[in-house]
Amino acid sequence: MKSKITLLHRTYQFASLKEILAKANEEKSGDELAGIAASDAQERLAARHLLSELKLSDIRNNPVLPPEEDEVSRVIEESVNEKIYQSMANWTISELRESLLSEATTNQEIGRIRKGLTSEMVAAVTKIMSNLDLIQAASKIEVVTECNYRIGHKGTLAGRAQPNHPTDNIQGIKASLYEALSYGIGDAVIGINPVIDTADSVRKILLMTKEEMERLQIPTQNCVLAHVTTQMRAIKNGAPSDMLFQSLAGTEDGNKAFGISVGLLNEANDLIQKEGCAHGENLWYFETGQGSELSSDAHHGIDQVTLESRCYGLAKKYKPFIVNTVVGFIGPEYLYNSKQVIRAGLEDHFMGKMQGLPMGVDVCYTNHMKADQNDMENLAILLGSAGVNYLIGVPMADDCMLNYQSTSYHDIASVRRVLDLRPAPSFEKWLEKMGIMEHGRLTARAGDPTIFI
Template structure:
């Protein structure tokens, strides 16, 4: 369908292999992608994962011998029935695709591992989500970290995120009732620990126009008064944010959760036309200064949870989220990697793998990619799993993490990275916040030479 050199339909592809005396036959590309995936409880729940390790290896062998054109010509959800597929396919540029289409997925893996960041950036626009997900399934955890580190991506809202040598954080001051005093106590504490250079972004307990407007106004008043160079965002539904923006709320970033299929996005109450309208409205009325002003969150498993997975695996669907996000040139994207629960990522091992996959896939897509390194309390995961993933991602130059008081979100009821974790990760990696933010922290006596001072954590800085 999409191959300029004539196409390679599924009937002409080799969809079987012999391994240790057994023949493994797969019916189509979608099944190969699903069974080549590393073990995920979500794929098992959907009945599409490999039944044995041998079957998984066999699927990886078959996948490695497919060409990138095979993956483009066989999206996991048909072009005719899914607008996410259409967005991704229509965005592919012919020149970049021509350089890649005849590579096998195995050869593409080797190309990624041996190439520099500029070479990889040059081919991004020739990729579809299925290509990106496919090569991810052939990569080890070390491969994913090594490759992601080469894939620098910057974006500019009020400030620029993703510059070399920086590690940013979203200050997430959630409150169970959106009480402004409680929210602002968390904001002041977070800033006093050097958190919040990516964004001050709150998940509201109540999705109302007045509430969102009040929170955005409070954030803007605080950052203006104390000359804190950052961005504000309230992560309500996009339609509520649009109404608040139309009524004059000072909005730097507009947010929405995304899924990798049209059906699951409809379950979120969105479609491409709505997102296009939101982008245009934000472009006209935003309070930020730069060209990147959208914020998206994703997470493996959301499509299955809403019945919109279309028989596709959760890694491939996650890559499709990033293909949709790319349309809007976002300032921030992050995967909330362990938030949905054990039905999709059962334990710490699966959570760590998913975080590394998502980070790599987002950056290969061309997004300024962060990770909410988190878990819910009914998962078979703990704080050590969380910290292991954060350290590994920091090594791979993850753009930003969350910053929450004590790492315990009292509104969403899950565990993630704390203000203190962010400080420790910066010291371990020798990284600093975004330049203008770091300079302001030094002016306030909170940081010195990129490190926290003894004054860190002193909220009285902002109460005088």
């Protein structure tokens, strides 16, 4: 593998593929914190130039974390279609980029290409793409999944209703849910982050959401975002859950810090398949976010974009209904400002879609980052243009339980309006029935939560 390049009479020598990938990355405060970032723009350009000339076989033959040392690496390696990989092994990363951006390359062709790629190859091509490249390539990809109902169709934008409450008060959650529904949000999932991580509390929230879904005949799915083991106990105690949730990391050690392993996920998958309420085949909800592995000192010197791509390589094993990156949630240690958050959101969406995942994004930031709500609205529009499957909605874009800023219910409605996008088909029919939407547009009745009381 080529590891040296001369540009403008200066020679750059890199010790490994891991170093090339890290230094080719766009500027990220997390990589700087880890001590693996490029020292300046010139070194970043040299690493990116060198990376563009490497072959897919170079990426595969020089693993950033060998499969014999890490179970996430094994999952990724085992997923590769050898016949398709061999047909592309001599492609350079630059040629992969050109193929993905070509007008002749369709969603169907990208579906074939992805079967021969590893997560590291997807990360590599991401690093030599501009923001517009990431939008253009991702916008070609359609990933439709089904839990109770289908989402992800071209021309649609779903929303996760996130009616969190700082004390898990059932009536408070319900009031926020009504507001979400009144703006046409909730077709992706009614998903609550609990304060109290006990099976009994999770069961009570799931019972309430399922009762409201049945009372109002809402065509959606429910989920409580507790630890997967808590959800498993709740389901065994009769909780009506449509899918399971879990946060993922891109290394085995990172997942140990989350209290999970591939073995545990396999066990949970068997449970939800047998005892879940949904009739579809996609029964998982995964969340990710750049930087989580560094938080637990489980990054192994790998950059955060490559690690994020590896999360998606693990997620696809379980054929999830939805996946989202909580892009600005972890903090300025990993994404310092709005420029880095916007770049990361576009990177993550593209990398997930390239690996066949139904990607959403929590367009968000914490209050100590150099970002504001205008930045989030900019990213929401960019992601809508890129074909994101769904966005997160919280009341007034301010999550009073998790204490971070996201997009509001009416923000998602506005993105749909500006980009001429629709809710998921079954959900739109229900909105029309309720008088909230007509011909793809919200009516005067929209935004009034009292209609559900």
